[in-house]
Amino acid sequence: MSHYQVVKGARDIFPDEMVQWKYVEEVVSRLAVTYGFSEIRTPVFEYTELFQRSIGASTDIVGKEMFSFQPDPGGRSITLRPEMTAGVMRAVLQKNLLAASPVQKLYYISELFRKERPQAGRQRQFSQFGAELLGASSPAAVAEVIIFMMHVFESLGLKGLRLRINTLGNRDDRQKYREALRAYLAPSFDRLDEASRERFEKNPLRILDSKNPEMQDIVAGAPKLRDYLSSDAVDDFEKVLAYLSGRGIDFQIDHLLVRGLDYYSYTAFEVTSSELGAQDALGGGGRYDSLALELGSPSEVPAAGFAVGMERLLIAMQKQGLFQQQAPEGPSVFVVVQQPEHFDRAFEIAGKLRRSGISTVIDLARRSMKAQLREANRMHAASALFVGGDELASGLYALKNLVSSSQETFSLDGVVTFLQQQTPVNGNLR
Template identity: 40%
Template sequence: MKIQIPRGTQDILPGTVERWQYVEKKARDICSRFNYQEIRTPIFESTELFQRGVGETTDVVQKEMYTFKDRGDRSLTLRPEGTAAAVRSFVENKLFGQPQQPTKLYYIGPMFRYERPQSGRMRQFVQFGIEALGSHDPAIDAEVIALAMSFYKEVGLKRLKLVINSLGDTESRTAHRQALMNHFSSRVNEFCSDCQSRLEKNPLRILDCKKDRNHELMASAPAIIDYLNEESKQYFKKVQAYLQAMDIDFVVDPNLVRGLDYYNHTAFEIMSDADGFGAITTLSGGGRYNGLVQELDGPETPGIGFALSIERLLMALDAENVELPIEQGLDCYLVSLGDGAKDRLTPLLYQLRANGIKADKDYLNKKLKAQFKTADRLQAKYVAVLGDEELEKGIISVKEMATGEQQEVSLTEIVDFLKRKI
């Protein structure tokens, strides 16, 4: 049987991977400016972490996790998202005890969800996310949103829409929860089996249902914003004021929810308005989760974060026809004529690379013309030609490919010559 790549995964090949490297480098750069530090957690974790950290009633936990037993009969799961693992590490390594607070973390890495593969949705996908743990200040909510928006804009996206909402504090959510139960209970049998089980456990999740999104009760469901107490209203006003002060445009959407019990106050999504991007317009989402650390056996610690898919970001860049400024090509390609020259190029090539010059040479014993074709294909800025006759004189012929200008340079000075030019 022919071995092929698993469904829902992809090979990212040279020529394409450079785009990934560019946006990942941009993510790391902007996190550094915002004073977020990278965290790297295991690819797989205890299944219980995601059951508690993502939520038993979510589609992710109920339907989409890659879960298996190891040889010790322990249940392990390939991570479906990054927040739970980051918070687990925050608790386990007692980062809450460090003097500098809040703890500001970011991660970039593969996640795994068993769902139907489609454009922009893979079973293995790469997620970039941040978590800010330890502050109740609405200013850090605005900071997290600002970082996400800044990242998208700096990679070149323009057709962006920021949608925000407030889920309120525990008191507000309790009142809203009861209102939702009253609203749906008499006709819940008209909804899917998942929604029927969610009514008692977490009625807010009903609003996220994909199967019943067009049911008439969805449109008339009570909005959380109508159940905010005064403290929650003031908190939300502060977040909006900070965003306005930073000239970040947004739309308040009372129907935007994050369905986990420990989410509260600020929730947001960033969407693409680009033509041809697709029916699913969401690029990223985030929110405040003031109960998650406690849920994972840590001390009472507020948190807020977001996560985005690199795959969907690249799709949005394509939809807006954004060309990333990726530097391509070699600085220098070495061409040899004769056995003596060929032997001399091997240490010279190493010397160039050791001095920060991107260089390569032929390893297939090609003719002179073919070596120049290779140099052209590799977009080399300079081609340096060494023959046995030049070797005897201690020189090498250097050609600038853009201008055609050619000159002879001492072999002892070629490194400094190219460093000056490049």
Template identity: 70%
Template structure:
């Protein structure tokens, strides 16, 4: 055992679990293609002020959770990205994307970093998939990204999900609401926990996000943001709900939902899973029309979401959704019967691979019996045998490891059979 261990808050993912990740990632890629979203990849670190301006200086992420470093005494401060939206917006502004087309639909599967207390589904290095729709934030645009997200969950077979949704109004609405919250909570200041007491002056909306059960009754009696939203904002929100109704997407309007980042405005939403216990949030998002201007660009309507992969995988595991997941092994395992034929076996394996057929071959000089055990362990579909007679005649034994049927053919005919089988398997999924 090595004297070195993985850094606290990080973890290794080995092939058996990697198959689960690939299963989810494939569903995201397929759904993104159906909805017309294209993949974007941004640097793993950005200038620190991007997140300070974009996320908000009063948020827990900026105040407590960012991994920030300075490359040299004269350099600017850098931060490992704690979320994706600010970086995607920075990239869009830098490329001047909206001059090329009025709307851009981008998605990502990316690793992020936060100084959080490690626990199940919450690591210091973690992964999210998400989407950003830039250039539009109409009720139809909001419904588009919500439907995209929910259809990924549906495709994966998840059940027991709850979509919570709310309207946050515009900047003026929230300014009036913040004052109303301060007036409401001040008489209770002595009863607030340290975190909520700090938020009371900086950003009292964050108090509504508190998970402290002792504050639940107090928070439930707080004024509702919905009551401070202008009529046109309420009308827009109701149009979003009608779109979701038309698409058969269930939801709960939750007037305490505020989301944790300052750039959100108008519609915000969050998805929770009953399989996760107290830390039940899987993902969420909303509109962020003011983010572009905050980062030095022009006003740009935008809406997006992000989903935590680790929590999603835990929910799927608890619901038994990986029980039938059977990752494919190689199409063929080349079994060399004599060690002196090993070089010829490598030539055959190379020819099969050049023909697009996934192939494995022993590289450790093991016995024929051990090679067959390995072929079965890897769940190979076929075994191709190379012995002295096969080497001399150019005709090889091909055994179906599922049906045990065996035939002897030239390599060209074997390639045709294996290619046809590969096509049939890919068509089945």
């Protein structure tokens, strides 16, 4: 066992699993294009203030889960991004992309970092794919984002998902409601748990979605946000729901759904999977019109987006056996060296095959023939090309199909021609 091991909360992805990642990433990218989203990549770190400003200084993420450090003595603190939205918004505002084109549709597949205690479906380094739709305030914008997300799940074949959705109203609605909620909770303040007491001042809405059963009892009789919504917010929400229904998407309205990032307004949503343990949120998002303003934009930028946890998605898919077809692809041919003294000639032949676009493996460890063929089986090579004294003398090579065990003899050019015909168009030839 090595003296060194992966950092707590991080993990290696080996080739067997990598195949699954590639598959999911391809589906995401393909559908993103279908919905008109373009890919963006932003740096893994940003100035710390960006996250304090956007996610909210009172949130747990900013309060205790960020990897922050100071690269230059006395310089500004920077932070490994704990989420993507802030960085994307920062990039769009900095480049003034909305001036070039007022609606921006961007997607990403990126790594995030949060200093939490690792657990099933929760790591310190993790990946999300997500999308941000900036510059459009219509309910259709939020709906499109949700539909895109659900379409990805559908294409991947995921079952057992639950989409919960709520509207948080506009800023005024929430302000009025916040006051009402505080007034209701104030007499019960002594019964609140520690976290809820803290939220009482900073963000009382978050008390609503506490998992603590005692909090839930207290909250049960609280005034409802829906009674404080402006007609504007109600209309917007109903329109969003209508779009979802129109697309045949099942959802549950959950008036207690609040979500932990401060920048949400109007629609907020979350998807959970029954396949995951305690960390069952597969994805979530919502509308965040005020974020641009927080980041110094002169005006509000209507915006909606979502993020999905890649690791959780993979876990759910693995549990549902959705990766049966994603076996690692083997090489077209394994060059078997019959006597060690012929290795150099065989190596040249392998090179020729590779220049012809044929994926080729040759045993570099100079093992026995039996071992070479075992290796060829192990990596699912399609065929074996035998190279020995007889072949080099005659120029005729035996090519064995490792699946059917049939064997044919070709000249070297004949081998190339034959294998090129065998190679699938979208397979090993790239």
